Amino acid sequence: MHNIIVSPYLEGQHLVLCPGREGGLRISRGKYAELCQVAAAPAWFVDAVTQLWGAVDLDPFTEAVLVRPVTGYEYVRATYELNLGCNYDCEHCYLGIKEFKGMAWPERERMLCILRDVGVLWLQLTGGEPTIDKLFGETYSLAYDLGMMISILSNGSKLHEPKVLDLLTAYRPHDITISVYGATEASYDGLTRRPGSFRKFHKGVTAAVEAGLPLKFSLIVTNHNAAEVAQMEALADGWGIPYVTFVNMSPTIYGGAETLPSQSVEHLRKRKPFTGCNAGHTFFHVDPHGKASICKIGREPNVDLVAEGAEGLARLGQIADSLLLRQGGCTGCTLQGTCGTCMPLVQLYRKARSPLANYCQHTENEGR
Ligand code: SF4
Numbered sequence: 474m475h476n477i478i479v480s481p482y483l484e485g486q487h488l489v490l491c492p493g494r495e496g497g498l499r500i501s502r503g504k505y506a507e508l509c510q511v512a513a514a515p516a517w518f519v520d521a522v523t524q525l526w527g528a529v530d531l532d533p534f535t536e537a538v539l540v541r542p543v544t545g546y547e548y549v550r551a552t553y554e555l556n557l558g559c560n561y562d563c564e565h566c567y568l569g570i571k572e573f574k575g576m577a578w579p580e581r582e583r584m585l586c587i588l589r590d591v592g593v594l595w596l597q598l599t600g601g602e603p604t605i606d607k608l609f610g611e612t613y614s615l616a617y618d619l620g621m622m623i624s625i626l627s628n629g630s631k632l633h634e635p636k637v638l639d640l641l642t643a644y645r646p647h648d649i650t651i652s653v654y655g656a657t658e659a660s661y662d663g664l665t666r667r668p669g670s671f672r673k674f675h676k677g678v679t680a681a682v683e684a685g686l687p688l689k690f691s692l693i694v695t696n697h698n699a700a701e702v703a704q705m706e707a708l709a710d711g712w713g714i715p716y717v718t719f720v721n722m723s724p725t726i727y728g729g730a731e732t733l734p735s736q737s738v739e740h741l742r743k744r745k746p747f748t749g750c751n752a753g754h755t756f757f758h759v760d761p762h763g764k765a766s767i768c769k770i771g772r773e774p775n776v777d778l779v780a781e782g783a784e785g786l787a788r789l790g791q792i793a794d795s796l797l798l799r800q801g802g803c804t805g806c807t808l809q810g811t812c813g814t815c816m817p818l819v820q821l822y823r824k825a826r827s828p829l830a831n832y833c834q835h836t837e838n839e840g841r
Pocket residue numbers: 559560561562563565566567568600601602628652
């Protein structure tokens with residue numbers, strides 16, 4: 474198993490990373506070329522690694538250091554939704570119908586190898602709840618072996634289970650972001666609509682903290698727990714876990730409006746003006762069936778990654794450019810230049826027949 478990853482990155486950069494550890498090193502093209510050829514770690518490399526991460530076993534070099542090749546693609550990040558199924562039924566969940574369906578192992582294996590072949594270095598595993606997917610262990614292990622830095626989005630309910638905890642402790646992810654749905658059993662279980670879920674969250678986080686796993690919290694504020702924001706923050710602080718607060722609820726990925734009543738109106742936050750994004754150019758999303766789209770929101774058109782392979786991704790850039798053009802109901806809006814919402818998200822809100830005030834951040838448009 475490798476302890477260090479050396480990989481090409483965007484704009485001709487080359488990175489040295491250590492799975493499960495913070496920080497990294499940028500090296501020159503020449504030093505990267507040297508590492509592609511050597512059989513033992515050069516002195517400068519040993520020094521740099523030791524300075525960053527302390528003693529790391531670099532021997533034998535060809536096993537301990539995974540040097541990833543130049544690919545000719547610019548994709549460095551991807552998100553992979555293993556399965557839409559979940560053990561909770563959160564009222565705000567943007568997945569809508571959460572079907573327990575996903576690729577069988579041969580297709581997943583092929584898909585993960587394609588991600589490796591196009592240069593994906595940072596991979597987010599998500600769901601549904603990824604840790605309840607029956608191939609979670611195999612998927613995580615292969616992505617790790619292929620040299621990806623893995624992030625996991627989870628509700629934390631399975632982190633205490635030895636099968637999951639032992640895997641993540643032995644092969645450390647870059648980070649695990651846990652959604653927090655309340656600070657008390659009543660609000661948390663009320664939001665997830667699953668009795669006992671707060672207890673499982675607590676147990677999972679406690680086990681992961683004891684194992685020293687790199688946790689982050691995403692505090693989800695809905696009208697169910699809006700009175701508990703300070704308590705949720707205190708919960709994170711008590712464990713010493715960094716957090717971000719998520720307050721704007723979206724329609725479902727099918728354009729369904731059933732999630733929107735969960736929005737805590739008093740917490741609705743102005744978005745930063747949308748100034749473009751690299752969706753479909755440097756990152757993409759893969760759904761449970763192996764369909765690659767520009768991101769989790771702009772899901773159509775998409776590319777059948779398993780059937781078409783890496784070549785199919787050549788279309789994603791064009792798909793992204795056309796999806797991000799202002800169109801439909803926003804055509805003619807004179808405030809587009811400072812629009813705070815990207816077009817794929819606007820399309821979902823419009824499909825959900827949501828009032829403009831729910832997504833348009835311009836007060837001039839209020840009441841339209
Ligand atoms: S835990 Fe996450 S995936 Fe599951 S229902 Fe809640 S929001 Fe959706």
